[in-house]
Structures are given as C-alpha cells and as structure tokens.
Amino acid sequence: MGIKGALGFRRFQKRLKRGEFFPAFHFISVTDDCNLNCQGCWVTGKKKNDRLSIEQLDKIITETKAQGSYFFGILGGEPLLYKSLFEIFEKHSDCYFQLFTNGTLLTPEVAEKIRQCANVSPLISFEGDENVADIRRGGNNVYELTQQAINNATDAGLVTGVAMSVCKSNLDLALSSGFIQSLIDRGVHYLWYYIYRPVGENATVELSLSEEEIELLRKHIVEARSKYKIAIIDAYWDEKGNGLCPAASGLSHHINASGYIEPCPVIQFATDRIGDKPLAEIYNTSVFLDELKKEIPPKTSGCIIMEDPQWLVDFVERHNAKDTSGRGNEKARLRAMNKVCSHGSGVPIPEKNWAYKFAKKRAFFGFGAYG
Numbered sequence: 001m002g003i004k005g006a007l008g009f010r011r012f013q014k015r016l017k018r019g020e021f022f023p024a025f026h027f028i029s030v031t032d033d034c035n036l037n038c039q040g041c042w043v044t045g046k047k048k049n050d051r052l053s054i055e056q057l058d059k060i061i062t063e064t065k066a067q068g069s070y071f072f073g074i075l076g077g078e079p080l081l082y083k084s085l086f087e088i089f090e091k092h093s094d095c096y097f098q099l100f101t102n103g104t105l106l107t108p109e110v111a112e113k114i115r116q117c118a119n120v121s122p123l124i125s126f127e128g129d130e131n132v133a134d135i136r137r138g139g140n141n142v143y144e145l146t147q148q149a150i151n152n153a154t155d156a157g158l159v160t161g162v163a164m165s166v167c168k169s170n171l172d173l174a175l176s177s178g179f180i181q182s183l184i185d186r187g188v189h190y191l192w193y194y195i196y197r198p199v200g201e202n203a204t205v206e207l208s209l210s211e212e213e214i215e216l217l218r219k220h221i222v223e224a225r226s227k228y229k230i231a232i233i234d235a236y237w238d239e240k241g242n243g244l245c246p247a248a249s250g251l252s253h254h255i256n257a258s259g260y261i262e263p264c265p266v267i268q269f270a271t272d273r274i275g276d277k278p279l280a281e282i283y284n285t286s287v288f289l290d291e292l293k294k295e296i297p298p299k300t301s302g303c304i305i306m307e308d309p310q311w312l313v314d315f316v317e318r319h320n321a322k323d324t325s326g327r328g329n330e331k332a333r334l335r336a337m338n339k340v341c342s343h344g345s346g347v348p349i350p351e352k353n354w355a356y357k358f359a360k361k362r363a364f365f366g367f368g369a370y371g
Contacts, residue, residue, distance in 0.1 A: 045201025103149030302344020
C-alpha cells in the first residue's frame, strides 16, 4: 500500500508534466445494492440498481495497473453484497484495496476471508451513537452491528479503519475524546473524517455543517494528529489548511456501478463510460473531465456541489453530460438546492504535526495523508 501508492502518485505527477492524464487512483462502486437507506447517500432512489460485471471490474483494475496505479477504493451500495468481490481481491493480489463498508455484513467469517486476502483494509462507516445511527443509516440496530464489525475486523488482525461523515447530528461524537480513545483501545488503526455532503434521494441538506462547525472540525483534526495514537485521515485539506477537491485536481475519479466515469461519487454526471474506449484514451480525450478540472478551482477549493450546485447544472448542460444518478432528476434537484458551506469555507488551519505536513506535501498518494 505504502510503496506502490507513493510510486503511483509519482507516476501521476510525471504524466501531468508530460501533458498526459490518468488519475492516481480510482474509487469504484461495484454495486448499487445495499441493505441500508442512509441520509445523503448517492445510490438511494435509483429506478433500477446496477452492478459491474466481474469482467468489467477486472478490466478497470488491469488497465489502471498498466498506468502504475495499484490502490483502489471499493464502494457500493454495500460492496460486501457483490458476489465476486473476493475473487477480484485474490486475482489482483499485487493491489491494495480499501473496502468502504457499513459493517453490518462484516461477520467473523468475512473478516477471516479478508485476512487471508492480505491486501484489503476495511473502512467501516460509523455515523453516530445509539440515538443517531439508525436515523442516519435508515436501519435497525446499526450502532450495535457497527460496533461488532469493528471488533470482528480488529480481532482478525486487519488494518482497520473507521470513517465518519461528519454532520450536525454526529458532530459532538466526532469531536469526543472518548470516541477516539475507544477506537484506539479496540485496535483501530485509522480514523477518517469527511464532511457530510447532501446528495441522493434523501439529501437532508439541513444536516450540513456551518462554516463555524467546519472550522471546529478542522481544528480538532489538526490537534488530534498530535494527541492520539491513531492515524487521523482527512480528504479535504492540504498541509497549509487550504481546501482541495480531488476530482478537480485529477487525483481521483469515480466509476459507478453502471460503468460511467464520474468526477467523484457525488457529482453524478458523465460523458464517458468504460468499454467505449480504453481508460487511458478516455481520460486523455474527455472534454467534460478536462474542463471540470479547469473551471472548478477558480470558483472554489471546496465542494462545488455544495457551494454552487446551480453552476454545476449549467456546466453539465453545456457539455450535454448524462445524469448518471439513476433517478433521472439530479439536475432539477441541484437547481432547487440551497447552497451550503463546504471545506472550502472558513479560515485555513495549517497542519502542526510534521509527519502529516510532510505526507500531504510530498508523499501522499491520491486522497489525504496516508502518512
């Protein structure tokens, strides 16, 4: 993960200098199927769930490896519902996979299968305490199931992460020293904070953080990195505390379960689809993706879908991009959406910990500080 990831990022930088483009790594949603119905989830409300075939997934990974990138984020829906998942992990043993899971299906047996693969890190979503989790996730006993999933993963000796989409209903928990210490005590290796983004059928915009709350979270992240014996990951700020957009920078892109190549999971528009051309050709000829990288940075270093959703609709209409949400109403939803603050809002708070500062400036490979 570390060596190949760093080398993959270096190759990404060299490609840019040559005037070529291929992202440092991919997010891949293998299936739309899920056993929960979360607030702010981009796959809810689809008219028809889709999933990548094992041949499509294998081809994506093979073509990405040919560009020197070996790190993949595996998403859903719930990826543990994808039947061929472990076949892919085993076939591509030279790659490292970060498995984004709600944890409800991460049994001791599944954890053991992951351990045997030896190239997968489960990243378990933790969205709130007993009073919040079921509401946020649209399920029953989600808090208890998530706690058990963490235990199953750490008991199996896995490199285990916990992720929290920080919003108004779980901000206090996110900032709680007791919460972080409980993860450390149970052997969790890293905690990934990312900001709630109002998308999907149940966008629940009112959960979005205010500018003051975002600054509070950012300050907490910076201080926690020097205080706790756990890696603290974020997806949104550089070493100086300035916001960054991985899609606008080209560090990562998302391939959804229908095979469409999206800038990121929450921008559900595309002009390109896998199988039409080789991935390398798509990335070097896609006007939509190229113009997006050029036009977003002058507008914001934050999340364009939060800060200016109406501009995004104008942009996708100008490029005749397809609505890839599966709901058929994404442009109308964004037209009607109120603007909210994102990680580009607020005063920059620089990193204090030298290791994270170095990792973000020199050695990070794709998305945040894996230092």
